[in-house]
Amino acid sequence: MGRFKMLKLQELLKVLEHEELNQDLDIDIAGITYDSRKVKEGYLFVAITGFKSDGHKFIANAIENGAKAIIAEKDIEVNETPVIKVEDSRKALAQLSAKFYGYPSKGLTVIGVTGTNGKTTTTYLIEAMLKELGIKTGLIGTIKTKIGDKEEDASRTTPESVDLQRIFAQMLEDGVTHVVMEVSSHALELDRVLGVDFDRQVFTNLSQDHLDFHESFEDYLAAKIKLFKMNDKPSIINIDDVKSEAIIKEAIGEVISYSINSESDLKAEDIEVTQKGVSYTLKANQEELAIKLNLTGRFNVYNSLAAIGTVYSLGFSLADIKKGIEKIEGVPGRFQVIDEGQEFGVIVDYAHTPDGMENVLNTASEFTKGRKIVVFGCGGDRDRTKRPIMGRIGVTLGDFAIVTSDNPRSEDPMTIIEDILLGIKKEDKIEGEEYIIIEDRATAIKEAIKLAKSDDIVIIVGKGHETYQILKDKTIDFDDREVAREALRGISSGN
Ligand SMILES: CC(=O)N[C@H]1[C@@H](OP(=O)(O)OP(=O)(O)OC[C@H]2O[C@@H](n3ccc(=O)[nH]c3=O)[C@H](O)[C@@H]2O)O[C@H](CO)[C@@H](O)[C@@H]1O[C@H](C)C(=O)N[C@@H](C)C(=O)N[C@H](CCC(=O)O)C(=O)O
Ligand SMILES: Nc1ncnc2c1ncn2[C@@H]1O[C@H](COP(=O)(O)OP(=O)(O)OP(=O)(O)O)[C@@H](O)[C@H]1O
Numbered sequence: 248m249g250r251f252k253m254l255k256l257q258e259l260l261k262v263l264e265h266e267e268l269n270q271d272l273d274i275d276i277a278g279i280t281y282d283s284r285k286v287k288e289g290y291l292f293v294a295i296t297g298f299k300s301d302g303h304k305f306i307a308n309a310i311e312n313g314a315k316a317i318i319a320e321k322d323i324e325v326n327e328t329p330v331i332k333v334e335d336s337r338k339a340l341a342q343l344s345a346k347f348y349g350y351p352s353k354g355l356t357v358i359g360v361t362g363t364n365g366k367t368t369t370t371y372l373i374e375a376m377l378k379e380l381g382i383k384t385g386l387i388g389t390i391k392t393k394i395g396d397k398e399e400d401a402s403r404t405t406p407e408s409v410d411l412q413r414i415f416a417q418m419l420e421d422g423v424t425h426v427v428m429e430v431s432s433h434a435l436e437l438d439r440v441l442g443v444d445f446d447r448q449v450f451t452n453l454s455q456d457h458l459d460f461h462e463s464f465e466d467y468l469a470a471k472i473k474l475f476k477m478n479d480k481p482s483i484i485n486i487d488d489v490k491s492e493a494i495i496k497e498a499i500g501e502v503i504s505y506s507i508n509s510e511s512d513l514k515a516e517d518i519e520v521t522q523k524g525v526s527y528t529l530k531a532n533q534e535e536l537a538i539k540l541n542l543t544g545r546f547n548v549y550n551s552l553a554a555i556g557t558v559y560s561l562g563f564s565l566a567d568i569k570k571g572i573e574k575i576e577g578v579p580g581r582f583q584v585i586d587e588g589q590e591f592g593v594i595v596d597y598a599h600t601p602d603g604m605e606n607v608l609n610t611a612s613e614f615t616k617g618r619k620i621v622v623f624g625c626g627g628d629r630d631r632t633k634r635p636i637m638g639r640i641g642v643t644l645g646d647f648a649i650v651t652s653d654n655p656r657s658e659d660p661m662t663i664i665e666d667i668l669l670g671i672k673k674e675d676k677i678e679g680e681e682y683i684i685i686e687d688r689a690t691a692i693k694e695a696i697k698l699a700k701s702d703d704i705v706i707i708v709g710k711g712h713e714t715y716q717i718l719k720d721k722t723i724d725f726d727d728r729e730v731a732r733e734a735l736r737g738i739s740s741g742n
Contacts, residue, residue, distance in 0.1 A: 253277050254347055256291065256316050256329070262342045263333060272329060274315050279347055279409050281340055288313035293340045293409075296320060302336070318343070337438045341408035345442035351415035352444040355385070355423065358557055359430040359440070361474050362451025362485075364603045365550045366404070366429040368542070369451055371578045372554035373427045379571030380563055385418040387411070387428035390579060390712050394418050405434030408441065415443075432457060432470040440474070447560060448474050448482045448498075449553050453490040454602035459630045472497050483556040485549055486511055503560050505552035507545070513556045515548045520613040522584070522592065529555065529565070536565050541576050544610035580711025582607065585728055587735035590701035591617065595727045597711025599626060599653075601636040604708055608644035617702030620695045621645035623709055624653030624688070625663055627717075634663065635670030641682070642671050645706070647698070648682040651691035653709040656717045660686050688716065689730045696734040707731060 257272035277289030283305035286292055292309035294302035294317060303321050310317075316329045320336040333339040345352075358373060360366045367389050374393070377384045386393040389404045394417055405428070406414065418426060434440050453468060461467040468490055475482050475498040484491050486504040495502050504511035507518065515527040515538075524543050529536045529552075540551050551572055558568050577583060585593040592615065598604040604623065611619050623641050625634045641648040650667050652660035664684055676682055685691040695705045707727045710716070716725040 253289070259291070259343055259346055260331060262346045263331070263339055272316075274329070276315065276347070279340070279344055281336075281407060281409065283309040283312065283314075286312035286314045290314050291316050291318065291343070293318040293336050293343070294320070294323075295336045295340070335438075337408070338441060341438050341441035344409040344412040347409075348412040348416040350442075350444070351412065351419045352426075352442075354419050355415060355444075356425045356446045356561070357415075357443060358425070358427045358447040358449065359443070359445045359474055360427065360449040360451065360553070361430040361432070361435070361471050362449075363454045363456050363600055364598075364606070365451035365546060365553070366431075367597075368547065368550040368578050368581055369449060369553045370427045370429055372551055372572060372575060373557055375575040376554060376558045376563075376568050376571030377425050377427070379574060380558075380567055382425050383421075383423050385414075385423040385426040387414060387426065389429060395421050395423055397421075404429045404431040405439050408439045411439060411443070430474055432467055433460060435470045435473045436461070440477075443477075445474070445477055446480050447557050448477070448480070448500075449557055450475070450482065450484045450488070450491065450494050451549065451553055452485055452488045452602070454600060455630075455633055455636070456600045457630055458632050459628070468493060475499070481560050483553055483560065485553065487549070503556050505549070505556050507548060507552075513552050513559070515552055518545060518548055520545060520610065522614045531555070531559065531565060534565055536569060538569065539573055541573070542578070543582055544606060546606040546610070547582075580713070580728070582610070583711070583728065585731045585735070587732055587739065589699075589735050589738065591699040592704035593696065593699075593731050593735065594704060594706045595711060595731065596706065596708050597713075598708045601633055601640055604637055604640050605644060607706060607708065608640065611704050611706055612644070615702070615704045617700065617704065618646035619644070620647045620649070620699055620703060620705045622649045622651055622688075622691050622695045622705065622707045624651045624655075624660070625667055626653055626709075627655035627658030627660075627663055629656075631666055634666035635668075638667035638670030640670075641667075641708075642676045649691045649695050650682060650684045651688045652686055652716075652718075653688065654713075654716050655719075657720050660718075688725065688727075692727065692730045693734040693737075696731065696738060705731075 253275040256274040276291045279291045281293045286309045292314040360369045374386050392399045479500040481501040482498045483503045487506045487508050505513040513531045518527040524541045526539045529538050580597045583595045596607045598607045710727045714726045
């Protein structure tokens, strides 16, 4: 990455408001990090007071690894190495990083997509349309980071600010012009996107999630709203979502609305849903266009409206946009069909919120003649309040449910299952007839496939594209799609 030069600490610090220091700041800074383990010679280490531990405890390690200066939000004593005290380390990290990398987002058209569900899908749709228009794109999100044709696995939906700025700089250097990225509520709350120059902001929807992190639903909404207050560029907003009103009220720039139910700038009518996809008539700006999408479910009509609205607002014609959106074959792990020639349907889906699960099961109802057999659990160390709600949805919208484990992280899988059962018992469903519990996820998937008859559909919810599970804090390889394929091959060979 030849573009990135060293910067003098005194130059870098101009972005921060801090007290004058009687220290020598004529120091070359070679890089910035918030993790002492990643410090290299000449780095600036930013100590963050975390949720689990405290970066200030690792300052000595950072210096040992080569840190030449420290940013801290607590009073600390260090010999020789300059320490710059700030109000808020995460904010400082974002400001310093943007400056260090030369404000790369200013040279890019950056589209930020936020909402509880549909972020990944919407970003993939936007990317597909832009690529079809001959644009060199970058993508940042849950599944992958893509820089032109180069791909890297992502560890988070929205990277930490310094990593994000580095990715932008790399994109700019590689000739990318448009970046489409997912913006999580965590990122907004923790200032990971502070200083990003967004050109468009997209709101998909808001429903219950992440109440382990945000203190209340109102706080969750307030975090999302931040994105729409960052600048005066157009926002593309789903006005069928009740929370859109609050967002529109605070949005600074023009609002481009989309909807299925009400008059809006972009509206979908005459929607038809099949297992293979959806079709609808798009009405936008006096124009009418037939859209055929290879992704199914009404929720994907919303995702496609969000994507079309965004690309349309960038000045492209609807006819050109249509070509790109109709080409996309699917998004990994999102309503992904597993087909080994069996007579019944098998779907793997990443739904991990009550709303997502409801949408997926309702979508399956639109074209399934037989039973919906649903395999689901809930992630560990995350929002516990959604567990009983997902339990209730599983047994009311599914015809038969297998409750199992789903990435329990540090928790005991059976404790999570007990939380899910609280929602099921309320509905008076009968264990054994309407649902069963199989703690081991692979066994649960195999059992569902064994139980399915022609016309049925097995819906395996939760892990989607992910290829691991964390059990008792240990990461193990696990892919719902592979387990399902193996079980299907077992059936066809009679094992
Ligand atoms: C809740 C949350 O977002 N936590 C983030 C937070 O972690 P934390 O405050 O607990 O960090 P910590 O472990 O206490 O450590 C504090 C500081 O000490 C540093 N440290 C620690 C150990 C050491 O030896 N040396 C050292 O310097 C750490 O690097 C850190 O800077 O700050 C860390 C550094 O930036 C993040 O990596 C971490 O994300 C964790 C991995 C995470 O799982 N985040 C998830 C919940 C998240 O952000 N998810 C959203 C998507 C949600 C969705 O839509 O599904 C996302 O955008 O990915
Ligand atoms: N617009 C939508 N409304 C409701 N549910 C949706 C919508 N789009 C997708 N879903 C459901 O949510 C699941 C995840 O979709 P997607 O990955 O696009 O969302 P996301 O917001 O990126 O989620 P995450 O940030 O957790 O990865 C899908 O598999 C589907 O079940």
